[in-house]
Amino acid sequence: MTDGMKSGAGSDPFATDTDDDEKQSKESEEPNEDVGGTAGSSPQPNVGTDSSPDQELQPTSTEESVEDLPYIFDRSSVKSERKATQYFLREETQATEKDALRAVEQELGSDVSLIDLREALVRVGAEHLDEVADELREWGYRFREE
Template identity: 45%
Template sequence: MTGMKEGAGENPFAEETSSGTSDREDETDLGDVESAEDNTEGPVEQSASSPEQSTNRKPMQIPYKFRRDGVQDGRDRVPLFLHSETKRDERDALRELEERLDDDVSLTDLREALVIAGLDHLDEVEGQLEEWGYGMVFDN
């Protein structure tokens, strides 16, 4: 799913501005400037008509999946070479996550999610690298 088709009805994620146009129409090329991480963390500050509204109401953040035009938007192309076992495990993970989420998952999204998860678990990454021989010392 790459987004909503033009003319398929109103965009439920669009917010009306004072000029009557949606915020989405006023933005330019979000995919090249913003990352998914930048747009999904924390609330965006907005002025509210009363202090009570500002503490109880959080603006909706549009997930990366829905605000992009395609899976490559905002991403740099990097080569990825995988062992056949890793490729098989990747395919199995894709199927399992699609079942868990009850949604189609793009391979590009899965791969970036795996990289991000790995970055959050460097001890496990270190263990894998050690299995491959990194950190070995050979005395002369």
């Protein structure tokens, strides 16, 4: 071999495979039937319509509803799209958290994961920073205020 590669069983890792390139090009031109649809569904022809092939396809009601799913139904697990955060809570705060969980579950009439409750508490607390500051003042931060 004169291309600078050692001879052997392996192929040239820098060579381009034109068959693979053509196959990928053809695949990218073909529409993907599973995008936004349900598995196993087949495309239905536009029988009796005046649409042209250049016209954009309008999403079906099923496709629209998939995009608008609320967070708890759109995720694959309770930890989806979340990063782990370690909390250190005093016993009285843990008891408050358990009470809050029971109260929210009773209000919603549904089980609520502790992870969801904690995130909701942080988000609602962030909308009521004056009350959070008042709680911190009671803990002693009032002595640090100028």
